[in-house]
Amino acid sequence: MSLARRERHALVETMTEAGSAAPTLCGTWTVQDLAAHLVVRERRPDASVGIVFRPMAGYLEAKQAQIAQRPFAELLELVRTGPPWWSPLRPVDKLANLSEMFVHHEDVRRAEPGWEPRQLAExxxxxxxxxxxxxxxxxxxxxxxxxxxxxxxxxxxxxxxxxxxxxxxxxxxxxxxxxxxxxxxxxxxxxxxxxxxxxxxxxxxxx
Missing domain, CATH: 3.30.1050.20 (Nonspecific Lipid-transfer Protein; Chain A)
Incomplete structure (x- = not known):
């Protein structure tokens, strides 16, 4: 299993333990908001373009807020399963999502007091x-x-x-x-x- 995939599964486990209302290092986002961001990024290319294309940022925010209303468990399952078969991210998951999953995993971990770095394999x-x-x-x-x-x-x-x-x-x-x-x-x-x-x-x- 790729590191990106392992980090994805670990992120979902950490999100589950933290709970939907827990803070993250992503500004004012809660864990629920972060999960919605990941779902939009991988499953709504019409909206995710707003991540890099400023004129679409308003549409991105609106769609993300809408998706954030879904049940927490549903969002986590969508994050866990990753990009659907039709997503342009699926063929390059282990490269395109490595930093994304690792950084956001730590965004949840390190928002809690007393965090310590993980000891990763060389x-x-x-x-x-x-x-x-x-x-x-x-x-x-x-x-x-x-x-x-x-x-x-x-x-x-x-x-x-x-x-x-x-x-x-x-x-x-x-x-x-x-x-x-x-x-x-x-x-x-x-x-x-x-x-x-x-x-x-x-x-x-x-x-």
């Missing part, structure tokens, strides 16, 4: 490192200084080039991927000039 961390490579430049494009992402094992990605001294963010691939997707509830070690580090951590990291 092969899974390697897959997340590959996923990080595809988004790193987009995530840190607004940084005012150069940014390098590094692991304790010595792997490095130049996420943003520019003038001045670089800031290095060190952590496991899983923690660095979460940070690249805009999450601050992570365990990373930044090094560099204090002002530069603050600037990088405060920069918009929307992908």
């Amino acid at each position: 092969r899974d961390e390697d897959r997340l490192w590959t996923a990080l490579r595809t988004v790193a430049r987009a995530a840190y494009r607004k940084s005012p200084v150069p940014v390098v992402l590094a692991t304790p094992r010595g792997a490095r990605i130049t996420a943003h080039r520019g003038d001045g001294a670089e800031v290095v963010l060190t952590g496991t691939p899983s923690e660095l991927l979460l940070h690249a997707f805009g999450r601050d509830e992570v365990r990373i070690a930044p090094t560099g000039a204090e002002a530069d580090v603050r600037a990088v951590l405060a920069a918009d990291r929307s992908v």
